[in-house]
Amino acid sequence: MLTEFEIQAISLSLKVAFTAISFSLPIAILTAWLLARCQFHAKPLLDAVLHLPLVLPPVVIGYLLLVSFSPQGAIGLWLNNTFNIDISFSWQGAALASAIVSFPLMVRAIRLSFEAVDYKLEQAASTLGASKFKVFYTITLPLISPGILSGVILAFARSLGEFGATITFVSNIPEVTRTIPLAMYSFIQTPGAEDQALRLCIIAVIIALSALIASYILELKMRRKLSRN
Amino acid sequence: MLIDITRQLNDFTLQVNAQLSTQGICAIFGRSGSGKTSLINTIAGIDTPDSGRISSIEDCFFDSEKGVNTAVHLRQIGYVFQQARLFPHYSVDANLRYGYAQKDDPDGRFFQQILVLLDITSLLKRYPNELSGGEQQRVAIGRALLRRPKLLLMDEPLASLDLPRKQELLPYLAKLNKVLKLPILYVTHSLDEVLYLADEILLIDKGQKLLHDDVETVWNHPLMQPWLNQDRQSAILHASVKEHHEKYPLTALALSHDHLLWVRKIDQPLQSAIRVRIYAKDVSITLSRLPAEQSSIRNVFLTTIEEIQTNSQNVRLKLALADNILWADITPWALDDLKLSVNQQVYAQIKGVSINHSDWANI
Incomplete structure (x- = not known):
């Protein structure tokens, strides 16, 4: 049914997206918490820098990543020397590009839900003897879980669709960095491969649709549990 | 603390x-x-x-x-x-x-x-x-x-x-x-x-x-x-449940010095300590004690006027009943007719039915 080529592209895309989200989620929660709950001077600056990937052309992000993470780049050199890691032109590099472009979307969604949490419930929890940490993971975190979910879904969608930064940073290497959008791009460039492009297009639609439906059901469940007040 | x-x-x-x-x-x-x-x-x-x-x-x-x-x-x-x-x-x-x-x-x-x-x-x-x-x-x-x-x-x-x-x-x-x-x-x-x-x-x-x-x-x-509340001035008295009436749904509360205050039945055991609120509007004044068979009021206490507060609407008397304080609202007309003055001894009458379940509490 699916060709080996398609399976490769799909599994690579999913692998990149899941890796990107797993690494960026904890940082996104922390950043969202900082922005929603803390007052500090550099807050407007952090907010602006955070939104850069949303407004910059993806190719600029890709270029900046390429410059800093290539074996000659500052971070790339340091990574290579300290951990013997080289992520340029690898699927990890694609995950990094995905994580960066999807980060602002994730933070925005989580931040909004942080701001919506009733601080009075957290106050009540602390009068019941709960430390700040216990309050966070027993009250705050469950209450923001719908926000986390929608942040993850947004990031997942953005990651699956990521093209510009990825192709600039890690190029379009079969079996290594050729995710679904890159594979489609290759087919479109190839004369006579319109059918394959169409098939990939349908696959992309199905993945996106099922992710949205799954998140809708999950979110409904969560909200039903939380709206019991 | x-x-x-x-x-x-x-x-x-x-x-x-x-x-x-x-x-x-x-x-x-x-x-x-x-x-x-x-x-x-x-x-x-x-x-x-x-x-x-x-x-x-x-x-x-x-x-x-x-x-x-x-x-x-x-x-x-x-x-x-x-x-x-x-x-x-x-x-x-x-x-x-x-x-x-x-x-x-x-x-x-x-x-x-x-x-x-x-x-x-x-x-x-x-x-x-x-x-x-x-x-x-x-x-x-x-x-x-x-x-x-x-x-x-x-x-x-x-x-x-x-x-x-x-x-x-x-x-x-x-x-x-x-x-x-x-x-x-x-x-x-x-x-x-x-x-x-x-x-x-x-x-x-x-x-x-x-x-x-x-x-x-x-x-x-x-x-x-x-x-x-100015219209609902009240006094609070300490009391204990002294006896329940055999025949009528009434309870006698002992105020200090053996003054007995009969009120609607209070379902509490004898000797329970109780706090009771008496509104100024439920207390009236007479100069002489009427025989019990000629008045519906069961609670009549001899008190001393400690203070007379007058405003345009009515007159408020502060009455000393042993260690306790009672307030009574009367009209300026009644004040003039009875010729009340501070330190005068008067009888305070309290309607027993005016004290209901929201006016007392266990202590």
């Missing part, structure tokens, strides 16, 4: 210095926005005073000079808020167990006792949104108690409830203090709740302590008068 704090609020400075008793219910009474909630917030640790000291017998929670400021969760002070603030994502059972340490209650007796005391056993499996306002507040009280606090703060726990729910909850609150021997600071602006629950009153206005004494003393103090 010693409280000596200063805290700058938006409109005024909260400045209270009080030694609160370590048992019983102390009502923190005052208008809305007088700083009552701010005061107990500093005790709970939710808010930090600018300077001063808060300490109980064993612990010092706050001392600006020594730099002590114990975190909220380490103070062991329970807090019941105006709204129940139940955690919406937990069941009633999980809410109750949030601050509850099973190891301190291995056989679960305390847990059961609280369930029974507040009558919430049947609610355990439900979620907060499936409860009525009164049930939510009962669960919130149970949750605070199961934390085993050394002091319980209550911030107008009945204010968000309608009248039937209030009536439903009041007896539970009265039981709490008696059964658990837990000192309670109770913020309220309801005189009925003060009468029903409190042992002492801390009267606060614009952040300042005006009075702090037992209920009867504060109630009859001149500074308290602006808070007592």
Whole structure:
């Protein structure tokens, strides 16, 4: 049914997206918490820098990543020397590009839900003897879980669709960095491969649709549990 | 519990210095926005005073000079808020167990006792949104108690409830203090709740302590008068249940010095200590005692006029009945006809039927 080529592209895309989200989620929660709950001077600056990937052309992000993470780049050199890691032109590099472009979307969604949490419930929890940490993971975190979910879904969608930064940073290497959008791009460039492009297009639609439906059901469940007040 | 704090609020400075008793219910009474909630917030640790000291017998929670400021969760002070603030994502059972340490209650007796005391056993499996306002507040009280606090703060726990729910909850609150021997600071602006629950009153206005004494003393103090509704001036008397009438649904309350006050039947055992409220409008004055078969009034006491307050509408007499104080409202016409003067002895008549179940409380 699916060709080996398609399976490769799909599994690579999913692998990149899941890796990107797993690494960026904890940082996104922390950043969202900082922005929603803390007052500090550099807050407007952090907010602006955070939104850069949303407004910059993806190719600029890709270029900046390429410059800093290539074996000659500052971070790339340091990574290579300290951990013997080289992520340029690898699927990890694609995950990094995905994580960066999807980060602002994730933070925005989580931040909004942080701001919506009733601080009075957290106050009540602390009068019941709960430390700040216990309050966070027993009250705050469950209450923001719908926000986390929608942040993850947004990031997942953005990651699956990521093209510009990825192709600039890690190029379009079969079996290594050729995710679904890159594979489609290759087919479109190839004369006579319109059918394959169409098939990939349908696959992309199905993945996106099922992710949205799954998140809708999950979110409904969560909200039903939380709206019991 | 010693409280000596200063805290700058938006409109005024909260400045209270009080030694609160370590048992019983102390009502923190005052208008809305007088700083009552701010005061107990500093005790709970939710808010930090600018300077001063808060300490109980064993612990010092706050001392600006020594730099002590114990975190909220380490103070062991329970807090019941105006709204129940139940955690919406937990069941009633999980809410109750949030601050509850099973190891301190291995056989679960305390847990059961609280369930029974507040009558919430049947609610355990439900979620907060499936409860009525009164049930939510009962669960919130149970949750605070199961934390085993050394002091319980209550911030107008009945204010968000309608009248039937209030009536439903009041007896539970009265039981709490008696059964658990837990000192309670109770913020309220309801005189009925003060009468029903409190042992002492801390009267606060614009952040300042005006009075702090037992209920009867504060109630009859001149500074308290602006808070007592002008049309419904009342006195509070200490009494004990002396006897129940054999034939009629009446109860005799012994005021001090063997004055017997007959009121509608009060279902309490003999000798129970009771606090009873008598409105000024229910007290009338005569110069001579009518024979009992010629008057419907059963309660006639010889009193001395201590004070005559006149305004355009009516005249208010302050009457001394042994150690107690009574207030009587009469018309200026009656004042002139009876030619009343201070230190004169008059008979005060109190209608027994005017005292109903909201005018007395167990103490």
